Amino acid sequence: MTRILLACFIAFLCSPAFAYTGFGVCNYGKESISSVVCNGPTVLKETTINGDIKITGSLQADSISVKSITITGSTQLSSSQVSGSVKIVGELDADHVEFKQGVAVESDTINLNHTKINGLLTVTSSNSNPYVQVVCGSTITGSVFFDGKPGIVQITGDSIVQGKVVNGSLEFVKRSCSQ
Numbered sequence: 001m002t003r004i005l006l007a008c009f010i011a012f013l014c015s016p017a018f019a020y021t022g023f024g025v026c027n028y029g030k031e032s033i034s035s036v037v038c039n040g041p042t043v044l045k046e047t048t049i050n051g052d053i054k055i056t057g058s059l060q061a062d063s064i065s066v067k068s069i070t071i072t073g074s075t076q077l078s079s080s081q082v083s084g085s086v087k088i089v090g091e092l093d094a095d096h097v098e099f100k101q102g103v104a105v106e107s108d109t110i111n112l113n114h115t116k117i118n119g120l121l122t123v124t125s126s127n128s129n130p131y132v133q134v135v136c137g138s139t140i141t142g143s144v145f146f147d148g149k150p151g152i153v154q155i156t157g158d159s160i161v162q163g164k165v166v167n168g169s170l171e172f173v174k175r176s177c178s179q
Contacts, residue, residue: 026055041073052084102142112138112159114177120163125149134159136177144168 026038028047035051036042042053044061053059053066058073061080068084069075075088078095086103094115102119110123110132120142123130130151132144136158143163144153151168153161156175 058090111135112140114138117141120145122147123151125151133173134161135173135175 024040026036026040026042028036028042028044030046032048032050034049036044036049036053036055038055038057040057042055042057042059042061044053044059044064046063047061047065049064049066051066052068053071055071055073059069059071059075059077061076062078064077064080066080066082066084069082069086069088071087072089074090074093076093077097080097081100082097083100085101086099086105088104089106091107091109092103092105093111093113095113097112097115099115099117099119102121103117104122104124106124108125108127108130110121110130112132112134113136115138117140121132121140121144123132123144124147126148128149130146130149132151132153134140134153134155136156138159140161140163144151144161144165146165146167152171153165153168154171154173155161156173156177158177161170
């Protein structure tokens with residue numbers, strides 16, 4: 001009986017749906033998991049996260065779906081969907097990403113390429129002139145709010161910020177975009 005219970009417990013822990021807390025490098029491939037909690041660099045490729053991502057370290061993610069994100073480290077997202085809240089302390093580079101709610105970033109640099117933020121983008125920076133690049137068909141449905149130092153939103157003609165730029169300025173730039 002003890003062996004059966006131990007085998008069931010081990011199977012439960014090894015199940016891909018079980019939340020994993022990792023130290024060091026955390027890598028996930030094409031799988032569905034409940035959540036990601038990692039203290040170190042994290043790589044996600046074609047991963048469905050049914051819950052949240054909480055990372056202390058960098059994140060590189062391609063083709064993921066997740067509820068909410070809390071990251072302390074640089075973040076690179078591509079071809080992904082985030083349905084809940086986003087809080088990032090570090091640079092954000094998003095390419096073909098849809099954020100279904102607002103995004104809060106504490107950084108000097110944010111790059112949005114073919115990306116949509118549904119709601120407010122809040123940028124907190126302790127350095128002078130933080131900037132947000134909204135390029136290549138990107139959309140922010142709310143305002144861009146620079147909390148702290150005034151910032152600059154650089155935007156291409158095919159992109160849009162539907163709200164206001166608060167505590168900053170809007171600067172149009174030309175850029176060649178590819179799909």
